Amino acid sequence: MHCVKMTMTPTTLIDEPQEEIHELLYDYLHVLYRNGQIYRDYELVKTDIAYCAFVTLPERDSLDDKYAGFFVRDYTQRVNKWFALSFEYIGENLGYGEPCVCENPSWYYLNAQVNDCSPVVCGDCRRRRPLYRLPYIMGYDEFYPLRGWQHSYFSMDTIWFHGVSDRFSYRQMRDPNSSLSKEGRELCGAFEKATGKPFYYFLFYNYGSRKNKLCPICGKPWQKIEGGDDDVNKRCEDCRLIAE
Ligand SMILES: [Zn+2]
Ligand SMILES: [Zn+2]
Structure with missing residues (x-):
């Protein structure tokens, strides 16, 4: 910033x-x-x-x-x-918050609801982790696949927000098995392997959604995150999903 x-x-x-x-x-x-x-x-x-x-x-x-x-x-x-x-x-630059500069974050999650900066959030401080503080993944010498996915996600979010094709765009972000989510979860898996730290995928829910009681993959109740804020406060450790 x-x-x-x-x-x-x-x-x-x-x-x-x-x-x-x-x-x-x-x-x-x-x-x-x-x-x-x-x-x-x-x-x-x-x-x-x-x-x-x-x-x-x-x-x-x-x-x-x-x-x-x-x-x-x-x-x-x-x-x-x-x-x-x-x-x-x-x-x-007053348009951005502080980044994560934690010495050694204990976990991370992926959330691409922003387009300008990093889609990786530190689980400890809840700030965005500069990409150069993370290892490269998937055999690339840069973050090419991550940036590609980030822009697809952000475009989908914009389409949904403006009510264009909202059923399709909502499903892409809400369903852990949509093509967009699958790609995002693959990125999380690759980061988890490279960092040795749990790496969660942020699953979007429309505010007030009543269907958000159970993890949509394993069907078990979400676990509440200690110190979680309003944005992300529950996760499934087995399926590496995090939600609001
Ligand atoms: Zn941090
Ligand atoms: Zn689960």
Whole structure:
């Protein structure tokens, strides 16, 4: 939630077509976003002498090399071929809450009702865990499948919220065996394997739903979570589901 101005100043005469340079800079920002080092609200601006990007970081040091993965390093190198990168701290972005910086969270859950930042929530502090603080999964060197699923989920949530195709969209989020939920639960399973910590899947229920007494997979009553807030307060440990 820190706002930083990145400046990319040309260090050499650029003989590539402008569109390719713009594409490179957008790709660079996008891989930073995919790795969780910046949020999705980035803006790229061209000035007379340089390019600037206004980016939001979860932590003040989120752009540090120690958090970079293969793609971020690769794109940083490509950008460095043409530009000198510099960073200026602007201030706090008030549109976001604090991220999770717990030393070693004891459990997590996946909830993609947000589109800009991390879909992974720390069970201990209930804050969003920056993705670069999590291991990569499913054999990828980045969070490509997670981000893809996150955008599908968020789109489904938007469709449901605006009442378009609401039976279909609600079922996708409500049914643990819908294609959307299955993919989400696979991601949780992969994270659980990689982190060694319980990793739950958030199951959406419409407010006031009376059918939300039992776990929809095993049929046993939900277990109340100690210290749970209004948003998520019950879970099924066997099926790794969490609900509101
Ligand atoms: Zn935490
Ligand atoms: Zn269950």
